[in-house]
Amino acid sequence: MQNESSIVVVLGTGGTIAGAASEVTDNVGYVAAQRGVAQLLAAVPALAGAPIEAEQIAQLDSKDMTHAVWHTLALRCAHHLARPEVAGIVITHGTDTLEETAWFLQRTLAPARPIVLAAAMRPATALQADGPQNLLDAVTVARTPGARGVTALLAGRLHAAADVRKVHPYRLDAFASGDAGPLGVVEEGVLRRFREWPCEPSLVGAAQLPADAGAWPAVEIVTSHAGASGAIVAALCAAGTRGIVVAATGNGSVHERLERALAAAQDAGVSVWRSTRCLDGRIIDSGDTAFPSAGALTPTKARIELMLRLMAAPSAAQAARSS
Structure with missing residues (x-):
């Protein structure tokens, strides 16, 4: 009807x-x-x-x-x-x-x-x-x-x-x-x-978004892969990036050189989240990683989520997506 x-x-x-x-x-x-x-x-x-x-x-x-x-x-x-x-x-x-x-x-x-x-x-x-x-x-x-x-x-x-x-x-x-x-x-x-309508709440209301989109916090995506280095992470930090989502391999694993660079960025105040390169599934946390998981969000959606969280509550931006 x-x-x-x-x-x-x-x-x-x-x-x-x-x-x-x-x-x-x-x-x-x-x-x-x-x-x-x-x-x-x-x-x-x-x-x-x-x-x-x-x-x-x-x-x-x-x-x-x-x-x-x-x-x-x-x-x-x-x-x-x-x-x-x-x-x-x-x-x-x-x-x-x-x-x-x-x-x-x-x-x-x-x-x-x-x-x-x-x-x-x-x-x-x-x-x-x-x-x-x-x-x-x-x-x-x-x-x-x-x-x-x-x-x-x-x-x-x-x-x-x-x-x-x-x-x-x-x-x-x-x-x-x-x-x-x-x-x-x-x-x-x-x-x-087949199932219920989307019900995720808003993080930042449309009217509360900064009018100058250029002032929105910069969040970028880097990919873990064979032979990965931390050079891109250093460059992003130097450019004022406030958040990084790493598209990790498998169940959230990150190349050791890239992991070291991301850890240094996190120590310097940059929010770092992990997502997975895998098309389906989500990261199942083992509890032994320093980087919060983005849950079932793909890297591109995790970037948006982290950007909005940085706008909404900077102090809570390191918290992983709970749902």
Whole structure:
């Protein structure tokens, strides 16, 4: 059942879903962010006449996503969610950083109504364009009574912000949710949900984010690998980095030279967290490491989590994610 009278606000940010190529058979040589959100909606006949409002927030390839765009997006989402006539929000987004935007919005908004990110693996000009169906399905989710939290809708599958990750560079079904599995599926205009909606609370409210995104604490990711050294860690510390997430091997192990450099950084006041390079699973702590675990968060989401924790409570930034 859907609320036919409630408004869905669609916020455009660009991405492949808004991309265009010179040939309909070209699925990789396109230019992202060429069509506005109004054009994307016009390409979905089933949405004609629906109570939808559209707003263009940005027009970029999501590989170039910035903190400033995140800030604007969070504020506009908060604005629209404060309107009682709005059932939910859909954000058209590129796939490259979709999982990062989703987690950022969950941890700054923790919305009681749905925010659904819709994306595509093929440009709007493709013979097999997947954007229109994904957009239609996302609107379905945004209008589903009881829906809440930040999710992502691609290839008929609904993923929670905490779990979604891009797992393939090309195929249409390019996203997964790791061990957790998808939150649900949309089948012929109806959401079939498998588990509970996202419920992670906010760390820093959208209105409390520093207005100058350039002033947000710098947090970077380094990777442990064969032959790793600590040179990059020293360079990051010299540049004023306040937090480092190490994408560790296996169950959180770190090359000895990199580990020494990270320990020195931590002693100097830099917050250091461990995540794992492994696509699925989480680090199971053995209790003998100096670097807190990011739990089930991927390195990219752990970077966002640590950045927000540094903004919210600097004294607690060394604490590992407890959930």
